[in-house]
Amino acid sequence: FVFLPSYRLICTQTCTQLCSDFASCCVNACVCLSVKFIPDFFLPVPEQSQAIVIYTGWERHALVGSDIRLSCSFFSWRWTSEDVTFSWTYRPDGSRDSISIFHYTGGVPYVDNKGPFRDRLEFVGNPGRRDGSILLKNLEFTDNGTFTCDAKNPPDIVGRPSSVRLLVFEKVPIQAGVITGAIIGVVLGLLVLIVVIYYLMRFLVARRVFSLSVSKHGKKKKEGSQQRQGPVPPADPSKIKV
Amino acid sequence: MLLLLLGIILLHLAALVLLFVSTIVSVWSTSETSTSDLWRNCSTAVNGEYHCNPASTGEWIQAVQAVMILSIIFSCLSLLLFFCQLFTLQKGGRFFLTGTFQILASLFVMSGAIIYTVTSHYWVLGTYAFGYSYILAWVAFPLALISGLIYVILRKRE
Numbered sequence: 483f484v485f486l487p488s489y490r491l492i493c494t495q496t497c498t499q500l501c502s503d504f505a506s507c508c509v510n511a512c513v514c515l516s517v518k519f520i521p522d523f524f525l526p527v528p529e530q531s532q533a534i535v536i537y538t539g540w541e542r543h544a545l546v547g548s549d550i551r552l553s554c555s556f557f558s559w560r561w562t563s564e565d566v567t568f569s570w571t572y573r574p575d576g577s578r579d580s581i582s583i584f585h586y587t588g589g590v591p592y593v594d595n596k597g598p599f600r601d602r603l604e605f606v607g608n609p610g611r612r613d614g615s616i617l618l619k620n621l622e623f624t625d626n627g628t629f630t631c632d633a634k635n636p637p638d639i640v641g642r643p644s645s646v647r648l649l650v651f652e653k654v655p656i657q658a659g660v661i662t663g664a665i666i667g668v669v670l671g672l673l674v675l676i677v678v679i680y681y682l683m684r685f686l687v688a689r690r691v692f693s694l695s696v697s698k699h700g701k702k703k704k705e706g707s708q709q710r711q712g713p714v715p716p717a718d719p720s721k722i723k724v
Numbered sequence: 725m726l727l728l729l730l731g732i733i734l735l736h737l738a739a740l741v742l743l744f745v746s747t748i749v750s751v752w753s754t755s756e757t758s759t760s761d762l763w764r765n766c767s768t769a770v771n772g773e774y775h776c777n778p779a780s781t782g783e784w785i786q787a788v789q790a791v792m793i794l795s796i797i798f799s800c801l802s803l804l805l806f807f808c809q810l811f812t813l814q815k816g817g818r819f820f821l822t823g824t825f826q827i828l829a830s831l832f833v834m835s836g837a838i839i840y841t842v843t844s845h846y847w848v849l850g851t852y853a854f855g856y857s858y859i860l861a862w863v864a865f866p867l868a869l870i871s872g873l874i875y876v877i878l879r880k881r882e
Contacts (some may be wrong), residue, residue, distance in 0.1 A: 660781055665790035670797070 501707040534558045536642035538631050541647045544621050549604060552646055554631035558638045564589070567634045568607065568614030582710040584616055598708070600623070621650050725881060732878070735871045736806070736826070740799045742864035743833065747792040751855035753844060759855060762789050784843040788836050792861070795832035799868060802826040806875065819875040828874030835867045 492572040535557040538660060544550040554568065567587040573580035583594040584603060591605035599618065614633055618625065632643035741803030753760045762785065766776040802825035809819050840858065 658778060659786065661786035662790040662793070665787060666797075668795055669794055 534633065534635055534638045535630060536633050536641055536644040538644045538646040539631075541649065543649050543651060546621060546623060546652060548621055549617060549619045550621060550648070550677050551615055551617050552629055552631075552648070554607070554633065554644070555614065556633040556635065556641070558612075558635045560635060560638050562610060562612055563636050565636045566609050566612075568634050570611065570614075570616055570687055571630045571632070572597075572627055573630070574598075574624070577627075580628075580630065586614060618648075620717070621648075623650055625649050732871070732874055733806075735772075735874070736799075736803055738843050739826075739864050739871055740796070740803065742867065743792070743796050743799055743829075746857045746860040746864060747796060749857055752840060753852045754832075754855040757851040760852070761855075761857065762792065782846055784839060784846060788840050791832050791836035791839070795829045795868075796837065797873065798825050798829035798832065802829065802875075803870075804835065809872040810880075811858045813880045815880060817880050819878055819880070823872045823875030826868055826875060830865050830868030831874060833861055833868060837861045 536554065537556065538552065538554045542550055542552065552570075554570070560657055565588070566586070569582060569586070570584040571580045572583045581597055583599050584605065585592045586605065586607075586609060589609075593603045593605060594600055602619045604617040604619065606617045607613040612633075612635075614631060624649075628645050628647050630643045630645045633641070747762065749761075751759050751761055758765060760766075764776045764778050766774065800823060802822050805825060806822040809817075809822055813819070837858065840861075
């Protein structure tokens with residue numbers, strides 16, 4: 483919100499006479515003990531109309547032959563009045579003129595019945611909920627352009643219309659960089675996977691070798707003690723023979 | 725020995741620099757009024773102003789972008805691995821890992837250049853000639869391949 487301050491005289495003493503407005507009362511009939519300059523946004527709201535803020539999208543993509551909903555809503559400090567109006571204008575790509583294609587006023591929507599969108603435009607908004615969206619049916623390539631929504635909520639009428647750009651495609655293109663990122667990610671991921679598997683195998687093999695060597699060492703000890711007892715009995719008969 | 729080492733490193737760095745220049749500057753196709761590359765198309769309009777648009781979002785040009793970036797990554801990794809292995813390898817050992825990465829980088833450049841050659845008619849219109857970045861990519865491929873083979877054959881001495 484941008485509040486542009488303008489300053490007014492305000493009395494710091496109540497007037498004894500009924501005046502049409504505060505400032506002239508102050509100057510003509512009352513004795514003001516002190517006068518201040520106050521920027522307007524400190525004054526209570528009913529004194530002023532403030533800016534209305536309109537929201538539409540920035541850009542919309544669609545396929546040929548499909549339908550698209552262009553949304554428009556607004557923010558206003560005031561309650562939604564019964565005289566709220568929505569109007570949509572269309573400016574084709576490359577052209578400088580814009581034509582009006584939709585208007586909602588007095589509770590009745592008026593759609594385009596002569597221009598490029600006759601029979602293709604439908605009002606799907608809810609003015610009570612501050613929604614002034616329209617539905618474009620059966621899009622064509624010539625519908626590429628800028629759509630501007632302007633909403634007014636009396637007495638809130640000062641605001642900037644908002645525009646949304648429509649792009650109609652034969653087929654929806656892949657966003658730039660998706661495939662690039664995918665290929666790089668997959669290859670680097672494979673690399674990391676191979677490294678991890680290699681180290682895992684080495685770790686497992688090392689552990690297995692370690693456990694095998696421990697059991698072998700245990701076996702060797704047992705075999706060693708048995709062998710010492712072994713050769714003793716055969717030695718006796720040979721000695722007796724000699 | 726030191727001379728040999730220096731020569732090998734210089735060769736590797738030359739291939740790396742060529743890869744960087746080819747990917748970043750990338751004047752891959754030129755015609756009289758426009759240059760087109762991996763990342764954007766620039767053209768001078770009739771009234772003399774020069775403006776650039778991002779490259780088309782086709783699948784093949786994204787594949788070429790990815791493959792060129794991967795080749796740079798692998799070449800950098802192989803340089804790093806070379807210095808690592810220089811200090812940790814035993815005597816008589818071979819720089820297999822370094823050589824593998826460098827050969828992979830050269831294969832990536834080759835496939836990128838081939839894909840671009842075959843599919844460039846999709847996104848460059850009219851009469852055009854291949855620009856110097858395209859030629860640099862083709863030169864980088866044998867340099868990287870030779871460098872990788874040298875690493876595989878090289879044996880570490882004391």
